Amino acid sequence: MxxxxxxxxxxxxxxxxxxxxxxxxxxxxxxxxxxxxxxxxxxxxxxxxxxxxxxxxxxxxxxxxxxxxxxxxxxxxxxxxxxxxxxxxxxxxxxxxxxxxxxxxxHSSDRHPWFVQSRASRDNAKADWYVWADPKPDGNPPNNWLSVFGGPAWEWDSTRRQYYLHNFLASQPDLNFHNxxxxxxxxxxxxxxxxxGVDGFRLDTVNFYVHDKLLRDNPPMPTEAENDIPGTNPYGYQQHVFDKTQTENLDFLKRFRTLLDEYGARTSVGEVGDGMRSLQTVAAYTEGGDKLHMxxxxxxxxxxxxxxxxxxxxxxxxxxxxxxxxxxxxxxxxxxxxxxxxxxxxxxxxxxxxxxxxxxxxxxxxxxxxxxxxxxxxxxxxxxxxxxxxxxxxxxxxxxxxxxxxxxxxxxxxxxxxxxxxxxxxxxxxxxxxxxxxxxxxxxxxxxxxxxxxxxxxxRQQPALVAGTISFLEAEGDVLAFVREADNERLLCLFNFAETPAEWRVPSDLGPLSPLELPKTAAMVKGDRVSLSGLSTFVGRIG
Missing domain, CATH: 3.20.20.80 (Glycosidases)
Structure with a gap:
């Protein structure tokens, strides 16, 4: 706790x-x-x-x-x-x-009072609270953006005679963060x-808040790129460089953090779905201590x-x-x-x-x-x-x-x-x-x-696991090896991902190992070798 x-x-x-x-x-x-x-x-x-x-x-x-x-x-x-x-x-x-x-x-529900008012006309007080755009001359949506849940990210509204943006369901219109x-x-x-009295917020789709004001088309996704989207979904065929993850989002996240800081020990964790750019986005959103906590x-x-x-x-x-x-x-x-x-x-x-x-x-x-x-x-x-x-x-x-x-x-x-x-x-x-x-x-x-x-x-009992640094060591086969270190404590962590046994050779400069008593272990130290059964873990104190 x-x-x-x-x-x-x-x-x-x-x-x-x-x-x-x-x-x-x-x-x-x-x-x-x-x-x-x-x-x-x-x-x-x-x-x-x-x-x-x-x-x-x-x-x-x-x-x-x-x-x-x-x-x-x-x-x-x-x-x-x-x-x-x-x-x-x-x-x-x-x-x-x-x-x-x-x-x-x-985004909100299309039944939120804000959207009900926004869609009623082009000149009411909340007309610009959602993302509205005129159709192309041929009646098609303003650009090629797609919904995560399938089909175009634009839905026609017969009252305003415009399209509104929805990155998910048509009943989930996107709010206009430029306002x-x-x-x-x-x-x-x-x-x-x-x-x-809440202690923090998990921010859903945190990199979707702001869209490109110019509504530029997304380019195609390189075929070799990693993707978070199932292959059955055409959403994964685009690089989402204009419909999300805009730099203006950082300004809103700073405002959000300022509000949280008024209340003391609060936190925030953002959900980042950004394919190849996800870690760069995490860096931008969490560095500096003035945006998201994590x-x-x-x-x-x-x-x-x-x-x-x-x-x-x-x-x-x-x-x-x-x-x-x-x-x-x-x-x-x-x-x-x-x-x-x-x-x-x-x-x-x-x-x-x-x-x-x-x-x-x-x-x-x-x-x-x-x-x-x-x-x-x-x-x-x-x-x-x-x-x-x-x-x-x-x-x-x-x-x-x-x-x-x-x-x-x-x-x-x-x-x-x-x-x-x-x-x-x-x-x-x-x-x-x-x-x-x-x-x-x-x-x-x-x-x-x-x-x-x-x-x-x-x-909880091991400071190195709670707050320590991490550094990886070389390992053969499907073995993961790294060291967690905090203050004067160093822990070796080994994981055999294979279902068959494996051995890991202890580097000569690592020092002696004393195994921690794990809830379940099928690992054994013999001289300069750690033997691991299939799908097993070894955690040991170094020195």
Whole structure:
């Protein structure tokens, strides 16, 4: 747990993401709610994390599961009341947990009063609060920008006889950050939640805020470029140099940081989806201490699972970002769960889950866990008729969407709907999750849950893992080797990504090793060699 009075508590903190509609239902409508989160706070606290990131619970038509906000300062009745939120914050603080909420500032719902007024005419007070543009002479959209969720990023409005920009659903119009009145209004909504005691904000699609004023066409994407977008989606065929990641965004982020600093020990973490430019964007957004505190990218949220990929990603961050900070995550509500993503068909997903938390706890940076990963949840297999994700429905069957990682938590193996709800859940409970329910694992020292608790405790006890530098060592095969160092402590961290045994030769100038007592280890030091079984970890003190 973090020191509540420490302004830098966010640096190297452990965040636990809660997707409220899938966490715990207390009203019997099949959808999780804020009171359900409060009810299960003891589980979160037992892990030894520092903060909770709450996915959106604001008033919304729920076209995109709450990422289409119609009132930034109201709790949607699906999730409860503002009093329920206040109670959640109070209980979390009592348990030593901080609350980070998800702010969706780049766009609103088309039912937000701001947009309703904006689309009514070209000359009303909020006419310029969203991104409007005239059609080309032939009636086509003003440029070639695409929506992440498919098709053009422009939607025709018959009243204004103009197109409006939407980077996601047509019902999620983009706000015009070139208008200072829009920035002022959004910052006031942030202040509203700061006044209610929140400790930080996760900023959704933080590099999408500002668009190119000239509305220039995006160029094509080089065929060899890395991409965060599924190959089924034409969005990945463009270099998104004009529709997002504009330099003017830095000015807004400075205003945002100034507001947070008025309230003391608060934090911010931005979601950066920017393909090849992601680490450069993280550097720009976090360096200097006057913008965001930290960001996360999709580098380790991809299917790649190898020592080389992790080293490449971490070293790229270390080289690109000098005084900024990163938050590493392996799973969240937008990607397939890593226990499945990184396991071979029919493989041991529990083994992968344990190995992954070993690695995450040893990386330099803050870390974010996603609900259910501490129980070893795999990606759920959702039938098309059960899908709720508009992204998945649009690109089925080439891309199955995000519902497979959003299914309800399993609390009690023998209870109706695994203890999540007394009603039919909004997404089906995965039967393999029921077998891994929290009550099954609670008293099993060999469980994924027990392993998470012990590894997170080990991380807290080692200053080098919390705040140390990181430097990589050479290794053969699929072995990752690096040293974490802080003050007079040096730790060697070894990870064998292969399923077969491997050996790592200890450099003569490294010094003697004394292994730390890990929750699970199948590594052994023999002379100048460390023997590692498949998917195993070694952490040892140097000297």
């Amino acid at each position: 973090t020191d509540a009075n420490n302004a830098d508590w966010w640096r190297s903190c452990v965040i636990y993401q809660v997707y409220p509609r899938s966490f715990q239902d207390t009203t019997g409508n099949g959808i999780g709610d804020l009171s359900g989160v409060t009810q299960r706070l003891s589980h979160i606290a037992s892990l030894g994390v520092d903060a909770i990131w709450l996915s959106p619970f604001f008033q919304s038509p729920m076209a995109d599961m709450g990422y289409d906000v119609s009132d930034y300062c109201a709790v949607d009745p699906l999730f409860g009341t503002i009093e329920d939120f206040d109670q959640l914050v109070a209980e979390a603080h009592r348990l030593g947990l901080k609350i980070i909420i998800d702010q969706v500032l780049s 200072p009145d829009v920035q002022d209004a959004l910052l006031e909504t942030v202040r509203f939640w700061l006044e209610r 960001c996360y990218t999709f580098d380790l949220l991809r299917p790649e699972f190898s020592a080389a990929h992790v080293r490449k990603s971490v070293e790229a961050f270390e080289n690109a970002v000098k005084d900024g900070w990163i938050c590493w995550a392996f799973s969240n509500h937008d990607v397939a769960r890593h226990a499945s993503r990184w396991s071979k068909p029919g493989g041991d997903t529990d083994r992968v889950a344990k190995f992954a938390i070993d690695l995450l706890c040893c990386l330099r940076g803050s870390i974010c866990l996603y609900q259910g990963e501490e129980l070893g949840f795999e990606e759920a297999d959702i039938a098309f008729e059960d899908l709720r994700d508009p992204y998945g429905i649009r690109f089925w069957p080439g891309f199955k969407g995000r519902d497979g990682c959003r299914t309800p938590m399993a609390w009690q193996a023998e209870a109706l709907n695994a203890g999540f709800s007394t009603a039919k859940p909004w997404l089906p409970v995965q039967e393999s999750h029921r077998r891994r329910a929290a009550d099954v694992q609670e008293n099993d020292p060999r469980s994924v849950l027990a392993h998470y608790r012990r590894m997170l405790a080990l991380r």
